[in-house]
Amino acid sequence: MSTDFDPRETGFTRDALLEAIRLGQGRASKRDLARELKLTGDQKAFLKTALRMLEDERAIHREGRNGWALSDALPDVAVVEIHDRDTDGELLARLTKPGAPAARIRLAPGEGSGGRSGPALGIGDRALVRLERDDEGGWEARLIRKLGQSAHTILCVLRKDRGRPALKPVDRRSKDDLVPMKGEAEKARDGDLVLCRIAKAERRGGPKPAHIIEVIGRADSPGAGSLIALHSHGIPTEFGEEEFRQARDVKPASQGNREDLRSIPLVTIDPDDAKDHDDAVWAAPDDDPGNKGGWVVIVAIADVAAYVTPGSALDRGALKRGNSVYLPDRVVPMLPERLSNDLCSLRENEDRPCMAVRMVFDKTGHKRSHRFVRGWMRSAAKLSYTQAQTAIDGKPDDKTGPLLEPVLRPLWGAYAALKQAREQRQPLDIDSPERKVRVGEDGKVIGVETRERFDAHRLIEECMIQANVCAAETLEQARLSLIYRVHEPPSAEKLQALADFLGTLDMSWAKGETPRTERFNRLLERARSTPHYATINEVVLRTQSQAVYSPDNQGHYGLNLRRYAHFTSPIRRYADLTVHRALIRAGKFGQDGQTEAEASQLEAIAEDITAAERRAMAAERDTVDRYVALYMSEHVGSEFPGRITGVTRFGAFIRLDETGADGLVPISQLGHERFHHDETAHALVGERSGDTYRLGMPVKVRILEAAPITGGLLLELTTPPEDGKPPRHARGRGRPGGHRGRGGPAGRKGGKTGGKPKKGKRR
Template identity: 65%
Template sequence: MAGKTEFDAGLTREAVIDAVREGGGEFGKRELARAMSLKGSDAKRALNDALAALTEDGTLTRSNSKTYSLPGALPAVCVVQLIGRDNDGELLAEPVRPDRHAPMIRLAPGEGAGGKGTPAIGIGDKALVRLALQEDGSYQARLIKKLGQSAHKLLCMLRKPQSGPFRLLPVDRRSRHELVPAKGEAEKAHDGDLVLCEIAKERRHGLKTARIVEVVGDASAPGAGSLIALYSHGVPQGFSETEQREADEAPTARQGKREDLRALPLITIDPDDAKDHDDAVWAAPDDDPKNPGGWQVIVAIADVAAYVTPGSALDRGAFKRGNSVYLPDRVVPMLPERLSNDLCSLREKEDRPCLAVRMVFDKSGNKRSHTFMRGWMRSAAKLSYTQAQDAIDGRDGGPANALLDDVLKPLWGAYFAAREARGRREPLEIDAPERRVRVGEDGQVIGVETRQRFDAHKLVEEFMIQANVCAAETLEQKRTPLIYRVHEPPSREKIDALSDFLPTVGMKWAKGNKVETGRFNQLLKQAKSSEHYETINVVVLRSQSQAVYDTENEGHFGLNLQRYAHFTSPIRRYADLTVHRALIRALGLGDDGQSDEERSRLTVIAEEITHAERRAMAAERDAVDRFIAAYLADKIGAEFAGRITGVTRFGCFVKLDETGADGLVPISRLGEERFEHDEKLHALVGLQTGSRYRLGMPVMVRIDEAQPVTGGLLLDMLTEAEKGERPSGRRRPKSGGPPNGRRSGKPWKKGRRR
């Protein structure tokens, strides 16, 4: 049921949706009827029909308590549990109800701080809050009532101090309060062990007590950084017995009616250490006389849908994980190894099922047509990016040299044409180098390096982008529901902030003009030769929205594409598997495509896998931080060059040039002068002299502390602040005032203001 279809008794779907939305996002059937002033059996029967239809097509979701809500929406008043803190120290929360997943919920500054005999609220507590939706889609919460402890688990390290009882130290560096093991709990683990805890008893004053519910392992053991990251972010690990059995017993796919592509020298090009191979590529000049100088390209993708069927244990497990998680020393796969590294992986010289798209481009890289097929292929070679690039550049590429003329040169020819079209399209070109932590066989870090990007990387990336576009276009043409990869343009607030900042570095942004990727690229190009390039690159990056999965197509701003879906990595992303199934159903390529049940849940699936992606990104980032902190732990006192990548009210963050590690210089370590955070300038500004530490400023720092367990680096600033004018309207602090970050002007004593 779609459009403005009306149900019996003149009840429209829009009226029901509006009533649910106005009710705070959630309603029971009885409350909904009352709010809509529906009386009589006919009207209530019509409401039942409307709710059933809206639930079936995914417009509304129905909870176990028989309430209806808009997907992703939260009611105005909600019970939450406190799960952590952001970089500013503000509390973060999530709904207690397990059937609810929402954007970030952040307590308003100062909320839950306690006072007048009321204990402060903290991580692990539950609270009743009033929510307000923010411009960026997150929620701000204001405390109504503290409800006590939740079952939220904290990952801690058990530590025996030189004097006194055992302590439980949270591994999340945003958690500032230690815990005390409840009576007898410390006997469950050893000094230095990582343990999962839950609050045992709430205290009005003093440290809270906690129970140890699981011993994870030794905090000093190799690989502890990954374990901490996985447990801290709740990343699902391992496979159920049913999943493993389904994978072990999965019959090998047969060719059947699949199109035989084995005569084509399709090849995989991946990182050196890749174990699974999602995609293969092939190109050749187009032999159509109507397309002189044109190219044909085939992108073949592992046919995971042939093995992971809707509703199976493998499918449920893959959905729960959402994606594979890549850490410095391990991969947490979305699918069991027999599928991810064997049956589904496009192994060299082995027959494999695939879902492929043949694309035809003209000599200028414009796509003329495309066709999807379910194929049967045999990879001609497994190449690394380095091997492919070396061969094309005339160096020794090992096995790639034998493929140079017949395989690699046509691929590069097609890529050069596609690159022309990409240049005309002008996707966003932000310089964001990726760091790689190299871990030895003993689990210890042996180095940190920036990943090099060759044309070989860009070639594969561009062909994958084109294949993803083809998938979205085909499903739209077939009117088949799908999950898009959506990247919305920057919000007005972020553009205003960018526009306000640029004049401080001698550049400008006209607010009235349309926001386009080309404008950002021109800005970055202008800044390339200036001392502020790093700063502007960071500010532009932070002005962008985060990409999400959604059933509503809002386009992909960063790639400058009207429609885009993820199709090319079904071994490691559940989103791609849903797109494969949609294509199979839409094109009649088999009976294992998108089911009616999956179709009705696409909105919920999109929200869940977006949440899983954010969870994986946070775990990957935290693991890298912890491994680098371990690498730097024996370099205390060493000096490093870096650049300020963030300024806050409590200090500045510095990224070290050598390792890419991020460390904090507390505001109290910036000298005798008092500094304050100026949001518009993206700087910490001295109130006496106007000197400043600004975003992007190159600095020298000394490592004062490196904590592998938390991933935190504490740095001392060695570089003097840049000269500047004292900001007008700001009072010079009186002599003898408090240190940085505290108010001045009145007598001050530790622990007390008068």
């Protein structure tokens, strides 16, 4: 029970003392408190006792030598991890210190996302920040420095063409101007990509001196975009000598006691350019009279565990990488090529070891039973998605023709049943098109396009989902520890933001109702016939949390599944390898299964591979951005249609329709009047006119600047804002006329675009 103080003796109450601490941003010194409470000498003597009493109650805690802070307050400076984005795309952070209070922390405008305030930050990154209370009861973080590799080294381009040599950071959001230390510039040529370490400056001010510690390659060479991304994100690209030795010396697996599946015509169906094949499928009508109209489906997966054993050099290296990284011009594999492209790849007409699951479904696609086997298979054919789909659509080629009736049609029959169950299950159905950058052998971008999705893609996806569910169920039944793929429901805060936004469009969202996936699907279907569909789809996407790996099962919200574990891609994901080992142990399939040591480390492994996945996603995104900027650099000055995909306190982000390229229009370029960010409406609104640029609004933009080295696009809006209602305080002052700012769109009354735009940076 809390203790109060007699104000007649102390000069303050308990609540008054707590409020005084709160007024000081949640923390204060004893001197600050005495001044705030206007205490006399005798009263000051009791203040120390009062603070100790509140500390015993855990209402406050010490901070530093002389400071006191509320228990729900955060320190002035802290290490945070970027863990999510809000519905407007701004970065959210959380404290990394164990036991730290939960708090809503948002990065201040431009911090980690642009401007001169610091290096680029993405989800999964850690940073040292300064924390301040914001106006909404949360906390705002200002970047001091990014932690990890980029805190110590910076990737730059060496320039020698203008007098004194200079080092230009490739990160478009870096705040550092660098120059090489005396003699360092001789280590590299003009235009080289170099890894630098900032040296201690003898005096303050001016560019920072730096040592050149490694020459990476040429900034204008083919593949420079990938090299930059890999080094910037610290992705391991080399295998150790011991890994190479083990991969070289490993003997191909033998059939042994494996179940012989070679009589079953399993086929691999992958992208056209796939180099490794880790999954194969087969389906047939169930001949069980008790399951009329049902289907048997087999999913066979490469048995990587037969070659990568716990604790080996190959295992340690795979864990360090966490996953393969797929860039437009290359793949950085998790395993050496002898394994990933040879021994572990389910090559056509070659015997291979596998882990397989035989699943039985009824005619409506609901699973009746399943069992895992450690098998010995021979792929009947290597097919691409395009080949398989074209064959089903009535145009088989020489390879798919003989497979059409015995293999492909049964697969499509089974998929028709699985599709019924999927539609009943109602997983999230959000439009999220994927960009594909086609790069030629000379490193030039041939084109940027949206990846097509066929039923062939959906067939394989649904088969893999069902196999992953079976893996989780089997390991739970065996009472073995495993790493789940977890996707949590949206937070209450994000759901509130979604409801507020929909209210601005006169669309309802019942706040008290459980946010089931089918509710989101109904919302999206309702919005499909409205002009706001793209906007609502974008907001719903940003409302969702990010999936993670965890030994604690919290279900997969997006797929609407109670248990889910990655099993189907052990060549390229370490998570799947741990699940394979657990299945080997559960089925008593050999001595190379999960060990007690590995089982005890699954929590740490899950954290490591989640971070590795975030790292790979950031590198892939950055590389695509750089290649797209290279492609768009040939179109500077041209206009393109696009859509506003983000509105923030520092500008509008536009995605171009044709290429999916993303660029920034800084808020300072929107007009003569000041635009403010309406967080609820997801819009930028003119303070005098009420004119609006809203999320999802179709616009036209002109390319002002495209920087392939940084991946940045600076855009100019040529579409005027939507007419708005002037705020009450601005009525009677007249609407602003003429053009809407330097580099901004011409106004509706014929104003001209003028002035040189300020340099902007893309998220």
